[in-house]
Amino acid sequence: MNRFKRAVLWIGLALIILLIFMSVYGAFIGAGRAKSFFNSLPLSIYWITLILLLIVGILVFRRLISIPGLLFIHAGCVLILAGAVWGSQAGHKMQKKIFGIDKIPVGQMAIFEGESENRVALENDDEVRELPFYLKLKDFRIEYYKPEYLYIQNRGGKSWRIPVEINTEFSLGDNIGTVRIVRKFENFKIKIEGDNRVPYDDPQPGSNPALEVEIQSPDGQIATNYVFERFPGHIHAEDRFLLSYKRVISDYISELQIIRNDEVVAEKNIEVNHPFHFGGYHFYQHSYDDQAGQYTILMVVSDTGVTIVYAGYLMLCVGVFWHFWLRHIFKAKKADGD
Amino acid sequence: MIYIAIAAYLLAFVTSMLAFIIRLFATNMLFRRIGRILYLFGWVLYLFGRILYLFGFAFAVFAYGYRWYDVRHVPLQNLFEVFLCLGMICYPVSWFCRRVLHVGGRCSDMLIGAIVLFPAGFIFNAQPQRLPPALQSWLFVPHVAVYALSYIFMAKAALQAVRQLAGQASNPDEELLPPEEATYRMICVGFPLLTLGLILGSWWGKLAWGDYWGWDPKELWSLASWLVYVGYFHFRYMFGTKRSRINSAWAIIGMLVIVITLLWVNLSQLFPGLHSYAT
Numbered sequence: 001m002n003r004f005k006r007a008v009l010w011i012g013l014a015l016i017i018l019l020i021f022m023s024v025y026g027a028f029i030g031a032g033r034a035k036s037f038f039n040s041l042p043l044s045i046y047w048i049t050l051i052l053l054l055i056v057g058i059l060v061f062r063r064l065i066s067i068p069g070l071l072f073i074h075a076g077c078v079l080i081l082a083g084a085v086w087g088s089q090a091g092h093k094m095q096k097k098i099f100g101i102d103k104i105p106v107g108q109m110a111i112f113e114g115e116s117e118n119r120v121a122l123e124n125d126d127e128v129r130e131l132p133f134y135l136k137l138k139d140f141r142i143e144y145y146k147p148e149y150l151y152i153q154n155r156g157g158k159s160w161r162i163p164v165e166i167n168t169e170f171s172l173g174d175n176i177g178t179v180r181i182v183r184k185f186e187n188f189k190i191k192i193e194g195d196n197r198v199p200y201d202d203p204q205p206g207s208n209p210a211l212e213v214e215i216q217s218p219d220g221q222i223a224t225n226y227v228f229e230r231f232p233g234h235i236h237a238e239d240r241f242l243l244s245y246k247r248v249i250s251d252y253i254s255e256l257q258i259i260r261n262d263e264v265v266a267e268k269n270i271e272v273n274h275p276f277h278f279g280g281y282h283f284y285q286h287s288y289d290d291q292a293g294q295y296t297i298l299m300v301v302s303d304t305g306v307t308i309v310y311a312g313y314l315m316l317c318v319g320v321f322w323h324f325w326l327r328h329i330f331k332a333k334k335a336d337g338d
Numbered sequence: 339m340i341y342i343a344i345a346a347y348l349l350a351f352v353t354s355m356l357a358f359i360i361r362l363f364a365t366n367m368l369f370r371r372i373g374r375i376l377y378l379f380g381w382v383l384y385l386f387g388r389i390l391y392l393f394g395f396a397f398a399v400f401a402y403g404y405r406w407y408d409v410r411h412v413p414l415q416n417l418f419e420v421f422l423c424l425g426m427i428c429y430p431v432s433w434f435c436r437r438v439l440h441v442g443g444r445c446s447d448m449l450i451g452a453i454v455l456f457p458a459g460f461i462f463n464a465q466p467q468r469l470p471p472a473l474q475s476w477l478f479v480p481h482v483a484v485y486a487l488s489y490i491f492m493a494k495a496a497l498q499a500v501r502q503l504a505g506q507a508s509n510p511d512e513e514l515l516p517p518e519e520a521t522y523r524m525i526c527v528g529f530p531l532l533t534l535g536l537i538l539g540s541w542w543g544k545l546a547w548g549d550y551w552g553w554d555p556k557e558l559w560s561l562a563s564w565l566v567y568v569g570y571f572h573f574r575y576m577f578g579t580k581r582s583r584i585n586s587a588w589a590i591i592g593m594l595v596i597v598i599t600l601l602w603v604n605l606s607q608l609f610p611g612l613h614s615y616a617t
Contacts, residue, residue: 320534
């Protein structure tokens, strides 16, 4: 191996070791600061150097071209890094300067139910930009795992988990009594009727999930309790039981329409793990109105560079499996055949 | 069931070690007849160890299957379930390595099985949990499963590297590879799985969180572990087996980084991030 090749290898090894240490450092400083660190100017120089070194390596080492697996691995790494640079904030600025392509790199948009929106708040500054089309939120909803449960604990520490089934009686044991869930509220409110306070389920926007629970003691006395999902562990001094109402979220769903020139051009339900791709952007379910469930917050991410990165992933994957597994299996089969 | 599996793995390890020592002692004995009897005894012990190992595996499979039935999804959600899975796949990986890849270390594999099942049995929270929305993806199972499989291969590689560093240049069983070569072969098998795990995780991150790379502590540690093995391959290409001790050091460091990625990142408050739910 000549001195140049050896130097390329040594530099490559040094860059790998440096990246190991930088990754460990990045893990200690947290995701937010790590992102800034790895997108800083010195690191941009590092990434460009790494890409160039990989290309030089492919050109200099005949082995990297003659062995397809190794070529795929190294070329795949070049594509991943190049795609990441192209799709980064700096990459977007460069595209605007050179090609006049002006896309929103990443931002968020809040849309109320029944309304259309095209404004996107950018991630890294206070700027608000507009998409060339509108998104209309038909409906936002949260789905929960079934059954939901009521958790009961007595003062002796014994606990029960009761499925939320209206008017079904559950025994807590001969000496303790029975429990029955009478009503379920999505938006619990109280109104005054005469001298009485009457609980009701308010159909107006809002969210205050609750259960009306009757606990009957062995001597026949019935106590009515209201259990609120938002106030777990709330107990009065005279209460015999600690009651909690817990629901586990299974999904967040935003029903969307894309509107361009006052026409609906696409419809899609966005869920976690099921983003929507339209007009050069990916839209993700990001957050929601946790008080009343009236609006959704979507993450808007430019698709620039993603295809290049995915192509790199595919090449890297094919390369490693071909080089380390498949070619040996085929070689062994061929030897067996001979 | 987990406790029985741990006990069986540990007992298998002790029995196999004892069998190895007895057989070694028997072959060097002056009195041939006693030596032969001792050798036979060692052989019986060895067989007993193997049966115990299989017994431990059967219980680990049963425990995993029962967990699957109980939680109603593939149990790979938290550290308890991942370690239970690791304890289960030790046996088939060990069998595959010996039969197909000619890499030994059955005794140490029994110990690995007991070690990985120990925290599942005694430390981690086994409370069943429902899958949060982010984990409801078809990528969840392959991402975690290929990582689990690669970790077992890399653990075997690290143990072979330790044997190499301890001065064992060849393997007493001629059918099996010497430790340095065995380390290399294990890493060659584990590395594609490690790569696939990283890529599947990145792809899933893009679908769930909007970015294929979020600079999360878990992601960075897993990148560091992948890079250590990349460094191993480049170093071994540069020096071959001339610097075999440094080659072995790379393999051991790789395993240490994997342990940090798998455990420290999830358990420590130092690394809060998107993967924190996996404790």
